[in-house]
Amino acid sequence: MDVADEDARGNVPAQTPEILELPSSIxxxxxxxxGLKFISKHRHARLVEIGHQLAAASPAPSIVGLQECWTQQDYLAIRELTKHVLPYGKFYWSGxxxxxxxxxxxWPIEESTMYRYPLNGRPAAFFRGDWYVGKGVACARIRIGAGTKDVVEVFCTHLHAPYESEPNDSYICHRTAQAWEIAKLMRHAAERGHMVLGLGDFNMIPMSLAHRLIEAHSPVRDIWRIVKPESAIGAAENSAEKARGKAxxxxxxxxxxxxxxxxxxxxxxxWxxxxxxxxxKGKDSVVDPSIPDVRAKRLDYIFLASNAAQGWKVDDVKVGMTMRHPILRCSLSDHFSIETTLVRHQQPQSSTTTQTDPTTTHFLPLQTYDDILFMISKYDLRERKQRRLRLAHFLLEVGVAIGCFIAVWWSPRNFVAFILMLISTLGLSAGVIxxxxxxxxxxxxxxALKEFEYEIRNAREQAARLRGSATMH
Known part of the structure; x- marks a missing residue:
């Protein structure tokens, strides 16, 4: 049975490993x-090499989350190369x-879901494509042992890209809402008593609003900051990082x-x-490792939540996939990977063990919720204005079309009638769209904004009650 059969029949593995006991590490x-089709250079050659690197990695990967793997051709190539170490897989369809x-x-994927974000770009920005690809969260429930709770719930995502610098980014409301949605999904999984992994390109820097929202409203923790809490919170040229006064x-x-x-x-x-x-052209460049790097930043994350009974400890974390394509000599992607090894302990004691209570929400300061509500209000006003302008444009084009149709009756020449009909057709088409x-x-x-606003107001009220109760005591 080949990989194509697997996809057609629904996650049939190339080989079925027998699950005897929980793994000691993941x-x-x-x-x-x-892997953007027609846009990313050397796309298929690079993704095939990514498959080779995953297959040959040591230690061998147990769970892999891929983003911007847009074509099934590339996915199937990676699946074919990695099926001996990763016999289960799911390509998610959306948009x-x-x-x-x-x-x-x-291990087996018992259940999978593609959850699309309610707020996800604008169709008018067709040159950016976020709305057209239907961004969301790829959810997979993975069985790693025989027990009822021996499950890892994986959430793989790619949040809306920041096309301008915050706080002037017109899509910051979308990205914040998406962070809120994936935080809810991960919190619900943790409440079921399962280990949780949040993987992806979150298009946010550490300790940004979206980052803090995720860690406050779900029990997950950013594994890089678990191991290296003093690591940078942005590129060296970023104002927040500059304020820390680091070299x-x-x-x-x-x-x-x-x-x-x-x-x-x-x-x-x-470059x-x-x-x-x-x-x-065959002329390589050597990068001096000691040269200052003011633009480099962390946008890719692995978030983890496991309760004390599960006892998963972050053994190591690193940036991976830094090698070059052996023939093309280019990097395998415009990103590097984030990789971690988790080790299971029966009685976790280390500070790098994430012992979390999935029923507890760590609320943000009230001012943060107020800032989000102001952001929503500002974006709501923008969109209402856009709606009025677009509807006005539609009505204007209807009027122009009617005027052109009437003018055709008095057209002195055929070519004038043709121009009038062309203006009418193109204008009305644009107006209808x-x-x-x-x-x-x-x-x-x-x-969707109204729903997001309600949930943030509700969270703010809970935070206010909690602070009021703490003050009384």
């Missing part, structure tokens, strides 16, 4: 593959062009100490145009 990898998410596993780290320190997976000087896709041109976006899409988005 190797987890999260990797943004940069018009696909969500780009996949999960590979050493600009070297390119090597960025990888080893700060977990920077994006914009590293070691990544060939971040200058001339360096990239030289590389593909704008009208549909304003009347249908923006209306749907405003309703």
């Amino acid at each position: 190797r987890v990898i999260s990797f943004n593959c940069w 018009i062009f696909g969500g780009g998410l996949a999960i590979l596993s050493k 600009v780290p070297s390119a090597e320190q960025c990888l080893v100490e700060h977990g920077t997976t994006c914009d590293s000087k070691f990544n060939t896709w971040r 200058s145009k001339q360096m990239k041109k030289d590389l593909f 704008d009208g549909l976006m304003g009347g249908l899409f923006v209306g749907s988005e405003i309703r």
Whole structure:
């Protein structure tokens, strides 16, 4: 039976390992593959090499979350290469062009779901594509042992990209809402008594609003900050990182100490145009590991939650997939991977063991909720204005079309009639599209904003009651 049969029949493994006891360790990898069809250079060759590297990795991976693996062709190539170490897998379908998410596993995937984010970009921004790919969370329930609670729930995601710097990013409301949604999913999984892994390219820097929201409203913890709590909270050029007064780290320190997976000087896709041109002509460049790296930052994460009874300890964490393609000499993606090994202990004592109570929510300061509510209100006003403008454009184009139809009756020449009909057709088409976006899409988005606003207000009220109760005592 080949991999294609597996996908058609629903997660049939290439080989079925017998589960006798809980594993003593789990190797987890999260990797943004940069596999955009027609856009990403050397896409298929790079993703095939990613499959080779996963298959040959030591220690062998147990669970892998992939982002921007957009085509089934690339996914099947990776599956074929890794089926001896990762015999189970799921490619997740979403949106018009696909969500780009996949999960590979050493153990059976008992259940899977693709959860699409209610707030997820705008169709008018077709050149960005976030809305068209239907971004969301790939959810997989993975059985790692024979016990009823011997389950890992994996949530793999890719949050909306930041196209401008915060706080001027017009999509910050979308990304914050998405962080809130995945936090709820992970909290619910932890409440079921299962180990939780949150993997993905979250397009956020450590300790940003989205990062704090996830850790406050779900019992998960960022494994890099568990091991290295003093690591950078952004690129050296970022204002929040500058405020810490730390020296600009070297390119090597960025990888080893700060977990920077994006914009590293070691990544060939971040080189200058001339360096990239030289590389593909066969002239390589050597990056000095000690050179300061002001742009490198961490956007990729592994979040973990396990209760005291499970006792999973973070044994190590590192940036991986830094090797080059053996022939093309380019980096395997425009990101590096984040990788960790989790070790199970019966009586965990170490500070790197995440002992969490899934029923407890650690609320953020009230001002933070107020800031989110202000953000929602500001974005709501923007979208309502956009809806009025789009509907007005639709009505205007209807009027122009009617005017053109009437003018055709008095047209002195055929070519004038043709121009009038062309203007009418193109204008009315654009107006109808704008009208549909304003009347249908923006209306749907405003309703999703109302739900998000209610949930944040509810969280704020709970936080206020908790603080009031603590003050009384």
